[in-house]
Amino acid sequence: MEERKLIEGCVRGExxxxxxxxxxxxxxxxxxxxxYAGNCETARDLMHDGFVKMxxxxxxxxGTGSFxxxxxxxxxxxxxxxxxxxxxxxxxxxxxxxxxxxxxxxxSVFEQLSADELLACIAQLxxxxxxxxxxxxxxxxxxxxxxxxxxxxxxxxxxxxARARQVLRKLxxxxxxxxxxxxxxxxxxDSNSS
Numbered sequence: 001m002e003e004r005k006l007i008e009g010c011v012r013g014e015x016x017x018x019x020x021x022x023x024x025x026x027x028x029x030x031x032x033x034x035x036y037a038g039n040c041e042t043a044r045d046l047m048h049d050g051f052v053k054m055x056x057x058x059x060x061x062x063g064t065g066s067f068x069x070x071x072x073x074x075x076x077x078x079x080x081x082x083x084x085x086x087x088x089x090x091x092x093x094x095x096x097x098x099x100x101x102x103x104x105x106x107x108s109v110f111e112q113l114s115a116d117e118l119l120a121c122i123a124q125l126x127x128x129x130x131x132x133x134x135x136x137x138x139x140x141x142x143x144x145x146x147x148x149x150x151x152x153x154x155x156x157x158x159x160x161x162a163r164a165r166q167v168l169r170k171l172x173x174x175x176x177x178x179x180x181x182x183x184x185x186x187x188x189x190d191s192n193s194s
Contacts, residue, residue: 003067010058018055025068026051029075031119035134036079038123046082050075076139080149083131121171129164136161 006024009017029050033043054074061070122130131150135141136157141149143157150157 007058007061007067010055021055022051025071028068029071032072032075033079035119035122035138036076036083036131038125038127038130042082046075046079049082050078053078072139076135080131083127084151086127117175118172121168121175124171125164125167128160129167132157132160133164133168 006017006021010021026047030043030047033046033050034040037043037046050071054071057074061067122133125133132146135146135149136143143154143161146152146157147154
């Protein structure tokens with residue numbers, strides 16, 4: 001069924017259209033939720049809440065712009081609301097309070113991992129770092145937009161992003177050096193080959 005007809009069916013509350021819409025976007029939205037949640041259980045809750053909001057608000061979709069982009073904004077907002085309720089960035093520091101150095105010559109380290117391996121490493125970041133990293137590096141938000149969305153100032157967003165990159169770089173390098181996942185588990189194919 002084409003997207004426009006699915007949208008119209010969902011606006012009318014048709015269960016078959018809702019099921020088809022869910023099946024079309026569930027995988028992508030679960031990946032998005034996992035990037036923000038850091039664990040599968042919370043990601044499933046966020047995905048459920050996101051679909052409930054999407055089906056409740058689908059009548060407000062104006063038809064301009066990408067429908068997938070519209071859905072994605074709903075899910076990002078759902079994840080951010082969850083993090084705000086948890087006060088995930090409460091202990092963030094200003095960039096002026098932090099010494100950091102980002103070396104871009106190690107960027108090839110990231111390129112040597114699969115997307116799943118990199119996402120596993122991102123999931124290990126503390127919530128505040130992970131949230132700002134996702135919004136800036138993956139979703140393309142500016143630090144001004146992130147600050148507004150999270151109720152923090154721009155310097156805090158920049159600081160969290162810089163720290164996230166530092167920690168992520170260490171996680172990725174550790175991953176490569178010891179052949180273990182970012183969570184410390186040996187990769188399955190490594191353990192089977194010995």
